[in-house]
Amino acid sequence: MNAHNNKTHWWETATIYQIYPRSFNDSNDDGIGDLNGIRERIPYLKNLGIDAVWLSPFYKSPGADAGYDVSDYLSIDKAAGDFPEFDALVSELHNNDLKIIIDIVPNHCSIEHELFLKALASAPGSAERELFHFRDGTGENGELPPNNWKSHFGGNAWTQITNPNGEPDQWYLHLFDPGQPDFNWDNPAVEQYFLDVLEFWLERGVDGFRVDVAHLLSKDPLLPNWDGPANGKQHPDFPTQDSPMFGRDEVHNIFRSWRELLDKYSSDTGTEKMMCGEVCVQPLSWQAQWARPDEMHTVFNFSLLEIGFDSEAWATTISNSLEAFNAVGAPTTWVLNNHDVARSTTRLGYSEGYPKPGDGVGPDDPQPDIEKGLRRACAAVSTLFALPGSVYIYQGEELGLPDHTTLSAQFRNDPTYFRTAGKRIGRDGCRIPLPWNSTEKNFGFSDADSTWLPQPAEFDTYSANLQERDQDSTLQLYKLLIKTRKNLNLGSSTLRMIDHNVSPRILAFTIGETTVVMNTDDRPINISELTQEKQLILASIPEALVNEHWLAAESTVWLSV
Missing domain, CATH: 3.90.400.10 (Oligo-1,6-glucosidase; Domain 2)
Structure with missing residues (x-):
């Protein structure tokens, strides 16, 4: 199974790094990350081996939803920087052969717009x-x-x-916070407004857009009652396809007009422009409709993020994903983490499965086994990087960061927490500022007296400076995965599942000339059936293969065919 045929476009096989600017790096010591802070860390990004960065919103915003409530799409929030700093960032990224994708939020704006x-x-x-x-x-x-x-x-x-x-x-x-009124996309003036916004940023040199909640823009003009889940999840009594706001057919014409604009700029400038949609609908065959040839270039496939650590579920999801996106001639875009979900180290640290789907973990909740979670997360991402298509990673994922699961109420920012009177913890835990240096104030993120969200003390052990020196660190694993994926051209190779008799807890497939094996069991398994006459390329943990045939618990290996 291929992700796509006749690959010629950078975005079809790229490794793209999501930057949440407020929490990436603070250059002016106000406790909030900014554009200059990102520019300071370009050598780190280049050394990681990625192809592009995606910046979450940095537009002018009152901050009701951490920047996803935009008060001016044509300006930069003072906390993030200014246009000279943005232009310098774009230029330096391009000088380092890195593309830049920015977030666009078309469903809603700020009440201050x-x-x-x-x-x-x-x-x-x-x-x-x-x-x-x-x-x-x-x-x-x-x-x-x-x-x-x-x-x-x-x-x-x-x-x-x-x-x-x-x-x-x-x-x-407002389908989200009261500070985020929904635009009326039945009004042609709204469509023209956003075409102008896209053109403004294309003129400033961006290479693409990540489109927020791209399935929500069109609403039934009659606004009928709807008793289905507010987040659009499938319900046996309320199929999402029947809803008056999720994935309506009218939304596709919006993105066809956007695609025309992007294709025009690609042709005029000689540099390919793209968009990737956040499309939260199921089944995959429906989601793939947003990636038809005249619509979006790619859409996020969140399926692996949602299924936990189970080999059979992974095999089914991978096969179904490639089938769905192949049917529309599009690559599959894989993801395990982002700014809206608990990090994989936290999610996978529960033996019986993550107990709070769609929500974060708080101090009163059962706490994850972080050692187990990190081990599983490394195995999962080692399998993910072997899949055909493109890969998105979220800042700090390469450090193996867990969520801040003991963050107290006084520091919370997520409107979900306040709108539910604390019944839902929200997403603050996965948005904590990054630890750059274990010996510096705020672990090198900022010299401010406090940061916009506090870091837990244990973040010192995850700091980038320590992991740079440790050849067995999570950071070094990510560098190896990104480099080897490119060297072996796995993003554009053909995948075939292996029908084996080893164990139902073993996932195995070939991708090009490489065999990938993941053990989701909590004990070692003899995989001699799969290792004969093969050499180890890489492993998710040191000594993953014992006596050449036993695959350690909760680990992944790549083998040469």
């Missing part, structure tokens, strides 16, 4: 309000929301405003 402020100041039915979803309330006096939709972050998806006289007015839709 100029367009929304004008809508608030305008009358019901006005052109300004038609850029968003304003509706009259229900109930005797409009005191109830227009429908029963729920927010992804908990609570109602509607907020009522008051008019200049202080009287109750219409309600506006």
Whole structure:
């Protein structure tokens, strides 16, 4: 099974590194990471061996959702930097043969965005309000929301405003935080606005866009009630395909127009531009529709992130993924971590499976076995890097970082935590500032007295400076995986599952001329059936192969055919 045929495009096989700017590196000692901080660490990124970086939002924002509430898509938040610093970053990345992808947030903006402020100041039915979803309330006096939709972050998806006289007015839709009003994509003016935004950043030299919640833009204009899960997960009684807001057919024309613009810039500049969509729908065959030839170049495949550490589930997911994306002529984009989920070291540290899907771990929750979690995470990513297609990694993943699972309530920022009165912990734990140097203040992230989220004391042992000197560290494993993947051209090779009689806890496949074997059991397994006349290329842990035939518990090896 191939990820794609006739590969000629950088984004089809690239290793792309997600940077969460606030937590990457602070250059001006205000406790918040910034653009200059990223530029300072380009030698580290280059040495890691990646092909591109993806920057989470750095636009002007009041910070209701850590930058995903954008108040101006054509400006840079003061905490992140300014345009000279952004231009310098782009230039230096390109000088180091690294591409830059930036986040675009088209479903919603901030309540402080100029367009929304004008809508608030305008009358019901006005052109300004038609850029968003304003509706009259229900109930005797409009005191109830227009429908029963729920927010992804908990609570109602509607907020009522008051008019200049202080009287109750219409309600506006926000599928996330009240500080993030949803745009009305049935309005052609919204589509043109975002085409202009894309063009603005293309002119500044970006190589692509990561599109936030690309499945949510179009809503049924009748706004009917919907009793399905607020996050769009499949439910036997409420198929996501029937929902009035998830993955509606109308959304595809939006991205066809975006693709036309990107293709034009690719042709005009001679440098390929791309977009990768966050498309949270299932099954995979439906998700793959966003990656048809005239739409997005790639979409994130979160399937492996969601299934835990089980060889049979991995085999099924890999096969189904390649089948689905091959059907539309697109590569598969693999991912195990990002800024919205507990890190793999934490998730995989539970023997019975991660107990809090879609949420983080707090101090009152059962704590993970971090040693087991890291061992499994290294085995999982060693298998992931052998798959055809592109790979995204999340900052700190290469250090084996766990979540900050004991973060106290006073430091929390995630609106999910506050919207649910603490019932959901949220995502702060996976967004902690990185540890660069074990001997420096704030582990080298910043010289500020405090950082926007505090680091746990144990982060010192994960610091990059220590791992650079340790040839058996997680960082060195990632460097080896990225380098060897490129050298063997695995991103564009053909994968075949191996039908073996070793154990149901063993996943085995060939990719090009390489055999990959992952043991998901908690004990060593004899894999002599798979190792005959083969040489070890790399392993997820030292001494993974014992006596050449026994594969250590929770480990992965690559073997030459």
